[in-house]
Amino acid sequence: MRVVGSVPLAAQPGARWLYNTGAQVLGVLVARAAGRPLPELLAERLLDPLGMVDTGFHVPPDRLGRFGRQWLGADVYDEVDGQWARPPAFPDAASGLVSTVADLHAFATSLRAAPQADMLTAQGGAHDEEGREGWGLGIGVLLADLPDGRHAGSYGWDGGLGSTWWTDPVTDTVAILLTTDAWTSPQPTPVFTDFWTAAFAR
Numbered sequence: 001m002r003v004v005g006s007v008p009l010a011a012q013p014g015a016r017w018l019y020n021t022g023a024q025v026l027g028v029l030v031a032r033a034a035g036r037p038l039p040e041l042l043a044e045r046l047l048d049p050l051g052m053v054d055t056g057f058h059v060p061p062d063r064l065g066r067f068g069r070q071w072l073g074a075d076v077y078d079e080v081d082g083q084w085a086r087p088p089a090f091p092d093a094a095s096g097l098v099s100t101v102a103d104l105h106a107f108a109t110s111l112r113a114a115p116q117a118d119m120l121t122a123q124g125g126a127h128d129e130e131g132r133e134g135w136g137l138g139i140g141v142l143l144a145d146l147p148d149g150r151h152a153g154s155y156g157w158d159g160g161l162g163s164t165w166w167t168d169p170v171t172d173t174v175a176i177l178l179t180t181d182a183w184t185s186p187q188p189t190p191v192f193t194d195f196w197t198a199a200f201a202r
Contacts, residue, residue: 027093149201
């Protein structure tokens with residue numbers, strides 16, 4: 001944190017959003033404030049209460065048989081006994097969790113059932129209205145309707161290792177797709193666009 005704190009600001013707080021960095025720093029700060037490792041804190045405050053028994057920063061040995069090899073195009077990106085088979089040196093709050101459809105559904109359902117939160121409204125400066133998602137709203141929040149059927153106000157996340165979860169409050173729909181094919185670019189493949197259309201276009 002000392003090194004991060006010594007780096008000049010890229011922008012004034014609230015004026016710009018940077019991918020990953022804020023969540024990584026937040027994970028460290030939350031763990032320090034609680035005086036406990038981030039994996040323990042997440043389990044106690046979020047995962048255990050929601051019954052998310054298969055979500056964590058690694059896959060335990062007795063569950064590796066349910067875990068798939070990761071692909072990047074035609075090449076193996078990570079083996080079953082690779083990076084997710086052991087606890088990480090740094091539990092990364094930005095991109096470090098492994099989960100299942102059932103656990104993600106429990107998480108999405110809890111958000112869908114929660115009262116409207118002011119934290120999803122703008123807390124800082126203007127957001128990038130040109131982008132597909134409202135990255136500056138804390139998570140991916142759509143700022144406009146999309147051709148695939150998702151409405152403005154839909155929220156979720158696309159994971160670089162081949163996952164997508166979206167909730168559309170207009171149609172009260174939760175859709176989750178987990179694959180073993182990592183994204184090769186920021187643009188979704190037909191597998192994902194077809195999935196979103198099938199789930200949300202009505």
